[in-house]
Amino acid sequence: MQLIRLDGASPERLQRILRRSSADVLDPERQAHVRSIIEDVARRGDDAIVEYTQRYDHVALPAGRLRVGHDEVRRAYEAIDDGLRAALAASIERSRRHNEWLRPPGLTLDEREPGITTGVRWTPVASVGLYVPSGKGAFPSTFITLATPAVVAGVDEIAVVLPPRADGSVDPAVLVAADLLGISQVFRCNGVAGIAGLAAGTATLPRVHLLGGPGNPYVTAAQIAVQTLGVRLLSVLGPTESMILADESADPDRLALDLLNEAEHGADSAAILVTPSETLAREVQERLPRYLAQLPEGRRAFAEAALDNGGAIVVRTIEEAIAFANLYAPEHLQIATRDPFALLGQVRNAGEVLLGQDTPFAAGNYAIGVPAALPTGGFARVASGVTVLSYLKATSVAHLDARGLATVRPVVERLGRYEDFPAHVLAVTARGGAG
DSSP states (O other): EEEEEEEGGGGHHHHHHHHHTHHHHHHHHHHHHHHHHHHHHHHHHHHEEEEEEEEHHHHOOOGGGGGGOHHHHHHHHHHHHHHHHHHHHHHEEEEEEEHHHOOOOSSEEEEEEEEEEEEEEEHHHHHHHHOOOTTTSSSSSHHHHHHHHHHHHSSSEEEEOOOOTTTTTOHHHHEEEHHHHOOOOEEEOOOHHHHHHHHOOOOOSSOOOOEEEEOOOOHHHHHHHHHGGGEEEEOOOOOOOOEEEETTTHHHHHHHHHHHHHHHHHOEEEEEEEEEEEHHHHHHHHHHHHHHHHHOOOHHHHHHHHHHHHHHHHHHHHHHHHHHHHHOSSSSEEEEESOHHHTTOEEEOOOOOESSTSSSSHHHTTTSOOOOOOTTGGGGGOOOOGGGGGEEEEEEEEEEOOOHHHHHHHHHHHHHHHHHHHHHHHHHHHTTOOO
């Protein structure tokens, strides 16, 4: 892990840190590549999905095997042990409770002025497609954090796409989690092609209205591109990233462990420590090799690359650290200071904020119930994590009685005449009982 002084870093170095994976997602050649696949899938349907799954995932499947059947779900229960099954159920239950608490009432109405009642009605989207990655490991936790709030929202149709394993099967833990949530539409296919299939619809894959899920830059680029087919994107959920704001009170061993948490996801991930204490940064540097050595070779290589994408950034003050965090807008943010609650109000841009060193990223990912599917690449400046609210849409509701209509009539008349819409004016002046 490199140590970088913020006030001495070159503009190029800072730009590379700030851009991270978004530079790959928005690369013109990559965008053109995924658009060609999307157009092909929209044209040829299942046949194209089968072809791209064989080309990029090296798995040959007939179109009839794209959808996971009931027998494979039954075998999935036999393939995992009781401890994992219980962990999946506990993770689902905490996510369910958090999203049920977060879900707004279906209808809220309030008389704002005499005769003028306004409100909002919340209803779920009709269908959603979820992408669950599998290229760098198994991710039933990703499925849970995406699917549970959709179930709580009451989405009628939930379809799931995940790349197959080498033998053509899919992760049994994902299948068990899907079954626990009552989701039966699970499809195995290449990520980009599967996303295209959900956006366009094929003989096997349903066409959905809302789509999302974390993935590599190609997958993220595909999700951005399919919006031209009329699909709304849940959020930009690219390669994972984390940041820790720490002062001299932080435990360097815990900092090292938590930096590795998101770093081990992949070489396109990023992990950053921001601190006003150079001494602390160097202590973390010294401890990282010990913990890196405990990781298997593949994960160790991922973590080393992700740490190089970030590093330890030394600032002058904790206020400067917060300013940099708001500029970076991390997916995952941990505050490891003497009083993390005191700093929470100053954090404007972050997918999630975990307070204190007893709240590691791993707990947020797996077990607390807060969303772990969060905006990446700086999109935390404008977007939120995936919750029940992501799957709901708001419909405005209003009611006027005769008193209310009389109250608003002068406003309608003045604005309608100014904007030259005489029918608007006539609608209130000629209305019986309007005064």
